Amino acid sequence: MEYWVKIKGNSLPATVSFKEMKTVRLKVFPTRIIKLSVPLDTPETWISEYLINKTPWIEKKIELLHC
Numbered sequence: 466m467e468y469w470v471k472i473k474g475n476s477l478p479a480t481v482s483f484k485e486m487k488t489v490r491l492k493v494f495p496t497r498i499i500k501l502s503v504p505l506d507t508p509e510t511w512i513s514e515y516l517i518n519k520t521p522w523i524e525k526k527i528e529l530l531h532c
Contacts, residue, residue: 466509470499470516472524479516483507491519493526 468479479499490502503512516523 468501468512468516470520470523472520472527481512489515491515491523493523493530495530497527499523 466481468481469476470479471477477497477499479501482500482502483505484502486502486504489504489507492500494500501512501516
């Protein structure tokens with residue numbers, strides 16, 4: 466499934482990796498790449514809601530990285 470994050474009218478793709486891990490890791494890179502690592506049994510709906518809830522944080526990171 467493809468995931469997208471809407472930032473100031475632009476949709477940015479979010480790469481999601483399912484891994485053997487216990488916690489979630491969200492990274493934003495200066496190239497505007499968004500990577501999310503989640504445990505293997507994470508539901509798709511949870512991932513979508515998580516990205517929506519983290520959108521303000523992602524926006525802030527992108528602004529800080531592009532200053």
